Amino acid sequence: MSGTVFGLLGAALVGIGLFGMLVRAQPLMRIVCFNLLGSGVFLVFGAVARRGAGAGFAADPVPQAIILTGLVVAFAATTLAVALVLRLADDEDEAPR
Amino acid sequence: MPPPAATDWGILPLLAVMLPVLAMVLAAPLGARGAERLTLSLLLPGFVLAFGTAVAIHVSGAPVVHLLGHWSPPLGLAFRADGLAAAMLLTAAIVIAATALFARDGFGTKPGAPETRAAFAFWPLLLALWGAINLAVVANDLFTLYVALELLTFAAMPLACLEGKRETVEAALRYLMFALLGSVLYLLGVALIYGTAGTLDITLLSGRLGLDAPVIVAAALMTAGLLAKTALLPLHLWLPPAHAGAPAAASAVLSALVVKGSFVILVRLWFGVLAGAPAMGAMQILAGLGAAAILLGSAAALAQPRLKLLVAYSTVAQIGYLFLMFPLVAGMPGSEAAAKAWTGGALQAISHALAKAAMFLAVGLMAARLGHDRIADLAGAARSMPLPLLTFALAGLTLMGVPPSGGFAAKWLLLSAAIEAGQWWWALVVLGGGLLTGGYVYRVLSAGLTAGGARAPAPHPPGLPEAIALGLALLSVALGFLPLASFGLVQVGRMGLAP
Numbered sequence: 001m002s003g004t005v006f007g008l009l010g011a012a013l014v015g016i017g018l019f020g021m022l023v024r025a026q027p028l029m030r031i032v033c034f035n036l037l038g039s040g041v042f043l044v045f046g047a048v049a050r051r052g053a054g055a056g057f058a059a060d061p062v063p064q065a066i067i068l069t070g071l072v073v074a075f076a077a078t079t080l081a082v083a084l085v086l087r088l089a090d091d092e093d094e095a096p097r
Numbered sequence: 098m099p100p101p102a103a104t105d106w107g108i109l110p111l112l113a114v115m116l117p118v119l120a121m122v123l124a125a126p127l128g129a130r131g132a133e134r135l136t137l138s139l140l141l142p143g144f145v146l147a148f149g150t151a152v153a154i155h156v157s158g159a160p161v162v163h164l165l166g167h168w169s170p171p172l173g174l175a176f177r178a179d180g181l182a183a184a185m186l187l188t189a190a191i192v193i194a195a196t197a198l199f200a201r202d203g204f205g206t207k208p209g210a211p212e213t214r215a216a217f218a219f220w221p222l223l224l225a226l227w228g229a230i231n232l233a234v235v236a237n238d239l240f241t242l243y244v245a246l247e248l249l250t251f252a253a254m255p256l257a258c259l260e261g262k263r264e265t266v267e268a269a270l271r272y273l274m275f276a277l278l279g280s281v282l283y284l285l286g287v288a289l290i291y292g293t294a295g296t297l298d299i300t301l302l303s304g305r306l307g308l309d310a311p312v313i314v315a316a317a318l319m320t321a322g323l324l325a326k327t328a329l330l331p332l333h334l335w336l337p338p339a340h341a342g343a344p345a346a347a348s349a350v351l352s353a354l355v356v357k358g359s360f361v362i363l364v365r366l367w368f369g370v371l372a373g374a375p376a377m378g379a380m381q382i383l384a385g386l387g388a389a390a391i392l393l394g395s396a397a398a399l400a401q402p403r404l405k406l407l408v409a410y411s412t413v414a415q416i417g418y419l420f421l422m423f424p425l426v427a428g429m430p431g432s433e434a435a436a437k438a439w440t441g442g443a444l445q446a447i448s449h450a451l452a453k454a455a456m457f458l459a460v461g462l463m464a465a466r467l468g469h470d471r472i473a474d475l476a477g478a479a480r481s482m483p484l485p486l487l488t489f490a491l492a493g494l495t496l497m498g499v500p501p502s503g504g505f506a507a508k509w510l511l512l513s514a515a516i517e518a519g520q521w522w523w524a525l526v527v528l529g530g531g532l533l534t535g536g537y538v539y540r541v542l543s544a545g546l547t548a549g550g551a552r553a554p555a556p557h558p559p560g561l562p563e564a565i566a567l568g569l570a571l572l573s574v575a576l577g578f579l580p581l582a583s584f585g586l587v588q589v590g591r592m593g594l595a596p
Contacts, residue, residue, distance in 0.1 A: 014285060021278055027270060034277050041285045048292040063291060066240055070284060073247045077277050080251065084258075084270045091263050 007047035013040030027085045031078060038074040042067045100170045101177055101237065101300045106153035107163030110178040110235040113146040113186055117228035124221040129212035132220035133205055140194040143227065147186035151586060154183050160590035162237075170238070170298035177237035177300065179590025181443050185234040185361060188447045191572070192353045192454045193227045199458055199565045200346035215259050219347070225252035226350060233358035239287045239297040239370070242362050243280065246326060250276040253355045256347040257339040268338035275335040279325030279359075286319035290370070299365055304373040312374065319366055320379070326359035329383075329420060330390035333413045340412060341405040345461020348405070352412045352457055353450040360419055360446065367423065368591070380424040387420025388526040395533030399540065404460050404470035407537055408453070414530060415449045415496060418511065421523050425514045434517035436588060441510030443587040444576070448503030451573035452495040458566035459488035478545035484563040486545045491570035493538030495577075498531045503576025506584075 017037025024030050049063035120139050124132035153161050160179040167173070178186070204219040206212050229248035236242050250273070258269035287297065289311045294302055306312050321332075328336040336356075340348050367380070394414030401407040422442030426435045462485040463478060464470040479486050495504035508527050515523040 018278075021274070027274075030274055034274075034281065037278075037281050038284075041281060041288060044285065044288045045291075048288055051292065052295055063288070066287075066291075069240070069244065073244070074281075076251065077247070077273070080254065081270065081273050081277070084266055084273065087261075087266050088263070088270065091266070 003047045003050035006043055006050070010040045010043030010047060013037070013043060016040075027081070027088075031081045031085070034081075035074065035078060038070070042070060045070070099300075100298065101160075101162045101164075101175045102169070103164045103167070104157070104159065104162045106149070106161050107176065109146055109150040109153060110161060110176050110182070110186070110231075111163045111165075113143065113150060114176070114228055114231045114235060116143060116146065117224045117231065121221045121224035121228060124224060129204075129216040129220065130206045132224075133201070133216070136197050136220045136224055137201075139224075140190075140197055144187075144190040144194060147183070147190040150178050150186055151183040154178065154180055154589050155586050158589060170301055171296040174241055175237040175298060175300070176235045177590070178235045180585075180587040181361065181364070181591075182234040183589075184443055184447055184587050185357065186231060188357075188450045189227060189230045189234075189354055192350060192450055192569070193223065195454060195565050195569050196346050196349050196458075197223060199349075199562050202560075202562050203344060203346060215261075215344075218255060219259060222252050222256050223350065226256070226355070230354050230358050234361050237299050239290065239299065239302075242365070243284055243287060246280050246283065246359060246362065249355055249358050250280065250326070253351055256351060257343045259344055259347055260342070262342070264338070265342035268335070268342050272335040272339040275325050275332065279322040279332075282318045282322035282325075284322075286315035286317075286322070289315035289318070299369040302370045306371060306374055308374045308376070312371070316366070316371055316374075316376070316379070320363065320383075323359045323363045323366070324386070327356050327363065327419075328413060328416060330386050330393060330413070330417065333390065333394070333416075336413055337406055337409040340409040340457075341403070345458055345464070348409075348461070349454040349457040352409070353454040356412070356416060357446050357450060360416070364442075368426065377424065377427060380427045383420050383423045384425075384523060387417040387423075388523065390414060390417030390420070391526055391530035392417075392533065395530055395537065398537040399533065401537075402472060404464065404472055404475075404541065405457075407472065407541065408456050408460055411456075411496060411534070411537065412449075412453055414534070415445075415453065418445045418449075418508065418527070418530065421511050421515070421527070424520060425511065425518050425523065428518045428520060432517075434514045436591075437510045437517070438514035439591060440584045440587055441507050441514060444503060444510065444584060445507035448495050448507055448573050448576050451569050451576070452492040452504065455488050455566050455569035455573060456492040456496075458562070458569065459485040459492070462562060462566065463489075472541055472544050475541065475544040476547045482559075482563075484559045484567055486542070488563075488566045488570045489545075490538070490542055491567075491574055493534070493542070495570075495573040497534040497538060498527070499535075501577035502574045504573070506577050506579075 017033045020033030021030050045063040045067050049059040052060040120135050124135050160177050163176040165174045204216040233245035254269050254273050258265040293311045325332040340351050391414050394410050398407050398410035422438045425438030429435050495502040498504045498508035512524045512527045
């Protein structure tokens with residue numbers, strides 16, 4: 001039951017994030033939306049883990065391991081993107097002088 | 098299919114991935130000079146590993162498999178190098194080696210000179226990119242492929258903005274956004290496939306998935322994501338500014354290798370994972386997008402005022418040819434035509450990698466000597482820098498598909514497969530694309546061959562960089578002299594469709 005709820009919530013997050021990434025023009029908003037989208041995907045993985053639980057586990061460990069790896073990758077991607085945005089903002093600050 | 102079992106020599110593809118990755122970690126504390134030396138010392142071992150993998154596959158006639166930690170899938174992860182993977186490993190080793198030797202001119206640290214920041218960034222990134230492309234072609238697990246995709250992006254994006262100019266940083270940010278959207282869509286597809294089948298090993302998945310709703314959604318999401326990374330036509334917008342703004346050595350690896358990584362994964366998805374779910378409609382759409390890329394990309398290249406942008410749009414067009422193989426391979430599974438289309442697609446990936454790397458290096462040399470890359474002001478280039486212009490022409494021959502060249506063999510195979518498969522319209526696209534390619538290569542050559550204006554720089558004795566670019570172009574032409582039987586290698590371990 002809770003697996004279904006989390007799966008649907010994940011799908012909703014994916015929808016919001018995808019909409020934002022495609023529609024928003026500001027880089028920072030798109031980075032935030034990318035993180036929303038990523039969180040939605042991780043939630044779907046969580047739902048998959050709960051659904052596929054077997055062998056007496058409360059949840060399937062493989063999707064959980066994938067979530068952990070995915071979190072690290074998404075964090076790295078976010079820092080890279082933010083670094084680029086900061087670099088562009090610095091250039092803009094210097095331009096008028 | 099049963100899970101893959103470990104074979105002899107499985108350690109070779111593993112080492113081909115590990116070696117550049119370990120070197121990248123070591124290179125960071127070594128500084129620019131040390132990282133340069135380390136990279137150069139690894140070029141030969143890396144090539145030997147790729148060559149050894151190819152020989153092992155060719156001799157045994159079967160893919161080389163390594164099980165990480167001796168855990169067999171679905172519990173463990175497998176590395177599986179088939180013929181296509183070996184061919185891509187070899188191509189990557191050659192292009193990386195040529196680029197590294199070429200880049201010593203721009204990013205090398207001369208004895209006694211201070212180390213620059215760009216040099217410090219370039220060498221570890223080149224190693225990271227090499228490791229990532231090797232991982233993307235040998236991994237046999239959908240999630241490991243996701244990690245490889247992300248590594249490729251994280252290595253390629255900084256290379257695109259190495260010069261730190263505002264427009265290159267903007268191009269890099271746009272590239273990163275496309276790439277992140279692509280990889281997160283791919284990851285969502287992976288989640289759905291895991292939820293359906295309970296495993297992510299490609300060999301295990303092969304033939305197990307039917308055309309259920311979650312599989313269709315997953316396939317659509319993963320395909321869209323991978324197309325964004327491969328820069329197929331409607332999703333190509335990031336490629337020209339990113340590839341044209343990068344330094345020559347970086348553009349060469351970006352155009353030659355990075356877009357091929359996601360293409361190989363797409364091939365594994367449709368012909369490996371989804372082998373049991375024939376989807377001719379989807380294949381025709383993919384090839385249709387490829388055809389649009391060939392025609393529109395070439396037309397856009399014809400209209401470019403700048404040399405680097407012309408070469409970047411030519412990449413958009415040449416990527417289109419790769420996608421023509423999909424309906425041709427799937428149309429008549431197990432037939433001669435399917436085998437031809439498969440070889441044609443692989444050969445197009447290899448010959449384009451060599452030719453485009455040569456072309457970007459040659460264009461970089463010309464732009465450096467002239468101080469600009471406006472095609473209209475190229476007059477006199479043939480006199481002042483004959484070797485780069487010759488390199489451009491030879492690489493152009495391969496891209497056009499003029500015999501004898503690697504590109505000719507690739508396009509001929511695709512063309513005859515299209516006719517044998519009864520899908521003659523793709524043959525027309527191949528021919529039309531060749532004509533348009535001839536058009537934009539001629540534009541550059543005719544501008545370069547006109548008698549020099551007063552501003553043409555004095556002739557310059559050619560050095561190692563010129564020779565390297567020419568060598569790559571000659572290699573891409575020489576592929577066409579090999580007898581076709583020697584490309585049997587790429588057929589080894591062709592998934593799902595083997596008769």
